[in-house]
Amino acid sequence: MRERYASGISDETAKKMIDLLNANLANVIDLTLDGKQCHWNLQGTGFIGVHQLLDETSDRILEVSDTIAERIVILGGQPNGLASRVVKESILDDYPTDITEVDQHVSELTSRYKKVAETLREAIATAGDAGDEDTADLFTEASRIVDKDAWFIGANAPKK
Numbered sequence: 001m002r003e004r005y006a007s008g009i010s011d012e013t014a015k016k017m018i019d020l021l022n023a024n025l026a027n028v029i030d031l032t033l034d035g036k037q038c039h040w041n042l043q044g045t046g047f048i049g050v051h052q053l054l055d056e057t058s059d060r061i062l063e064v065s066d067t068i069a070e071r072i073v074i075l076g077g078q079p080n081g082l083a084s085r086v087v088k089e090s091i092l093d094d095y096p097t098d099i100t101e102v103d104q105h106v107s108e109l110t111s112r113y114k115k116v117a118e119t120l121r122e123a124i125a126t127a128g129d130a131g132d133e134d135t136a137d138l139f140t141e142a143s144r145i146v147d148k149d150a151w152f153i154g155a156n157a158p159k160k
């Protein structure tokens with residue numbers, strides 16, 4: 001391991017947190033790319049509102065990935081943001097390339113936000129149980145951001 005700057009936790013806990021953070025980093029990077037894919041490809045009624053919203057959600061999810069990656073370094077690990085690693089590790093399948101309408105994209109991206117939010121939520125508990133409250137707090141903030149943007153994106157779906 002590299003030098004660890006986070007104090008008061010064991011090497012074993014740090015290692016566990018690094019693995020947990022890297023797993024979530026892959027998901028969050030994948031979600032960031034999915035957001036862009038959606039931003040570029042959607043069309044139809046409501047386009048401009050969702051298109052512009054996705055600029056804002058893109059900034060926020062990018063910030064989440066940065067916070068996760070930096071915590072990995074603080075813990076003495078190496079953030080793995082390589083595209084090949086993201087493809088291998090992410091829980092998300094490839095974003096569909098055969099959808100066009102705003103409604104389809106909103107539904108697709110919202111379900112992806114929810115999936116990633118689930119893993120972040122689990123990570124809060126895992127980090128808390130391992131005794132790294134700082135990492136648990138990081139995941140709590142990330143979870144709150146992803147939940148909120150799931151809402152911001154998902155609320156654009158037509159009323160059923």
Ligand SMILES: [Fe+2]
Pocket residue numbers: 039055
């Ligand atoms: Fe853009």
